[in-house]
């Protein structure tokens with residue numbers, strides 16, 4: 001690390017989660033007596049206390065501000081715990097749509113995680129509502145200053161309300177991507193390159209050096225496989241997170257069914273206790289979505305689907321004949337998607353279609369190896385004959401999109417987070433070789449992939465805090 005002749009200050013970066021893993025995102029930045037926390041998630045492969053970031057390793061009372069990038073559980077679900085059950089006393093910010101959806105999602109999270117009679121519940125409904133009141137909502141592109149820390153939210157794509165944060169402390173500039181996407185989809189704005197160049201970029205590395213198929217090809221493959229399955233009398237299970245990417249898949253399927261009358265006798269279900277409540281949020285925040293869907297909205301609300309029925313629970317589902325079912329949770333850990341998997345997996349006519357990113361240690365990840373049997377939640381072994389397909393609609397950047405974004409942002413220091421160790425390692429090598437010619441020059445790039453709880457120290461020439 002180059003040392004400047006003028007006095008420097010040390011910036012400390014520590015992952016409390018999502019360091020060489022996907023899950024429990026939480027990052028701490030300390031510089032000039034200011035402390036920023038980024039995200040407060042849980043790990044989807046664990047439950048209760050074990051799913052938390054390593055909060056014990058840091059004095060949360062030091063945190064000035066906590067910024068939440070988006071509403072997914074691995075970025076936001078431990079927030080009520082932080083706010084109500086620790087010595088944290090900072091201010092919490094998220095975008096308006098994130099806050100609106102967060103409320104319903106977390107209450108669903110509390111309900112689902114207490115359903116199994118789990119004693120190790122992280123927080124109660126009452127603690128959740130109490131925390132909700134003190135969360136502050138911010139608009140995109142509008143700077144907020146708290147105690148000498150300035151930050152601005154930019155569009156991140158990924159899900160409704162998804163934000164990247166551009167942060168400035170004492171002249172040092174940092175961009176945190178959260179989860180982001182750069183590919184145009186049906187309803188979201190793609191991630192923006194902020195107008196200013198940051199010194200540090202903290203970016204996701206979910207897909208490492210893998211590449212996605214073009215969107216058109218993916219959609220064709222999705223609709224072809226679904227058509228083939230229902231035509232032979234099979235059922236299609238699509239595990240999805242309660243909301244977010246599910247809306248994009250619903251838009252694709254609703255449009256496809258409208259164009260194919262011969263398929264319209266096959267029902268498509270979206271089973272979610274949140275569907276109704278969240279529809280209202282999607283309608284309210286249509287102005288934060290992309291121009292295509294805003295134009296469609298002027299004719300009719302595209303989120304009022306013509307060929308998809310919402311189901312509040314599986315009790316109301318008559319399982320007769322072929323059907324398509326979008327059910328949560330997305331990684332088949334428990335709940336409706338798991339119940340349907342256990343019921344449908346012995347029949348070879350059926351299809352499991354995984355469209356999200358599956359975290360190590362979850363059923364969705366394990367079933368990708370096409371085991372000959374699976375163990376039900378009640379401990380019974382059932383044969384697995386249903387077909388298994390994976391096609392990413394997860395709205396994370398692939399290698400080329402991530403590399404080009406990193407290049408456009410042009411930060412001196414790139415810190416990789418939110419990726420399994422192997423994927424992250426491959427991305428790091430690819431970036432190092434891309435920038436190898438700059439090694440030893442003034443423009444040298446530094447690529448970091450710190451483990452959880454290891455602190456990365458970076459030297460900066462700082463300006464005086466006003």
Ligand SMILES: [Zn+2]
Nearest residue numbers: 070072158179
């Ligand atoms: Zn996400």
